[in-house]
Amino acid sequence: MGVLGGAWDWLADGANWAGENGVWHRLAEHVYVSGIALAVACAVALPLGLWLGHLGKGGTLAVNVSNAGRAVPVFAVLALFMVSPLRSAGYLPTVTALVLFAIPPLLTNAYVGMREVDRSVVEAARGMGMSGTQLFLRVELPLARGLVMTGLRSGAVQVIATATIAAMVGQGGLGRIITTGFNTYNTPQVVAGAVLVALLALLVEGALVAADRLLPRHPSAAR
Template sequence: MGVLADAWDWLANGANWSGESGVWHRLAEHAFVSGVALALACAVALPIGLWLGHLGKGGALAVNVSNVGRAVPVFAVLALFMVSPLRSAGYVPTIIALVLFAVPPLLTNAYVGMREVDRAVVEAARGMGMSGRQLFLRVELPLARPLVMTGLRSAAVQVIATATIAAMVGQGGLGRIITAGFNTFNTPQVIAGALLVAALALVVEGALVAVDRLLWRSGAPAR
C-alpha cells in the first residue's frame, strides 16, 4: 500500500501535470495517436468485414490474414519502421503499427457479427422485397451491432494499452511517464503512469458503451 500511496501522491502533485513532460501533454499525445490509429483501423476493417459478412464469401480468408498481425510483436514493427525512411515522419510509424494491431478484432467481429444474423430473418426480409442495400442497412447491420461494438471496444482498449510502447522508440504519450520512472528508479511514477493508461482505457470503453446505448435507443423501432 505504501507504493500505491506514493503513486497517488505523485498524481496529486500539480507540478507533474504541467509542462511538455507533464501528464496533460502526454495524455494529449496518447489520445491523439490512439484516436488516429483506431479511426484508420475502423476505416479499413469495418467496411471489409461487414461487406464480406453480407456476401458470405472470402471472410474466413480475410480474418485469417488479418490475424497474422496478432502474431507480430508491435514493438518489432515499430523498431522496423524506426530504421526505415519513416523514422523522421513523427508519429506515422507508431500509428501504422497500432493500425495493424487493431484491425484483427475489428474485422473478425464485424464479419462474425454479420454471419451470425439469423438466416430466417434475412430470408424473410428478402421475401418482403428488400433490396440488398436495405437488407444490409435495416436488418443485418442492426442485428450485428452488438458484436461489432464489442470488437470496437476491444480494439480501443488494446490500442490505448499498446500505444505506451511508443515511448520505447522515443515517441510521446503516457508511456514516456512510465519509461522516465524506470530510468530514474522512481517506482511510484511508473505505477502512476500505468494507472493513467488504465484509467484512459476505462474512460474510452465506458464512453463507447454510452454512445452505443444512446444510438441504439434513438434508433430503436417504436413498439
C-alpha cells in the same frame, strides 16, 4: 504501501502535470494518436468487414487477419518502424502500428456479426422483396450491431495499449511517464504512470459501453 503513497504524491504534485514531459502533454499525445488511428482503422476495416459479411465471402481472410494480428508482437512492429526511415516521420510510425493492430478486431467482429444474422431472417427479408441494399441497411446491419460495437471496443482498447508501448521505442504518449520512471529508478512515477494508463483504458472502454447503451436501437434488433 510506501510505493502507492509515493505514486499518489507524484500525481498530486502539479509540477508533474505541466510542460513538455508533463501528464497533460503526454495525455494529449496519447489521445491524439489513438483517435486518428482508430478513425483510420474504422474507415478501412468496417466497410470491408461488413461488405464481406454481406456477401458471405472472405471468411478465411477475416479469421486469418485476426489470428495473424495475435501472433505479431506490437513491440516488434513498433521497433521495426523505428529502425526504418519512418523513424523521422513524427507520429507516423506509431499511428501506422496502431492502425495495423486495430484492424483485426474491427474486421473480424464486423464479418462475424454479419454472418451470425439469422439466415431465416435474411431469407424472409429476401422473400419480402428487399433488395441487397435494403437487406443490408434494414436487416443485417441493425442485427450485427452488437458484435460490431464489441469490435469497436476491442479495437479502441488495443489502440490505447499499443500507443502505450510506443513509449518503449521513444515515441510520445502516456507510456513515456512509465518508461522515464524506469530509466530514473523512480518506482512511484512508474506506478503513477501505470495508474493513469489503466484509468484511460478503462475510461474509454466504459464510455463506449455507455455510448452503445444510449444510442437508439433499431426496433427489429431487440433480441
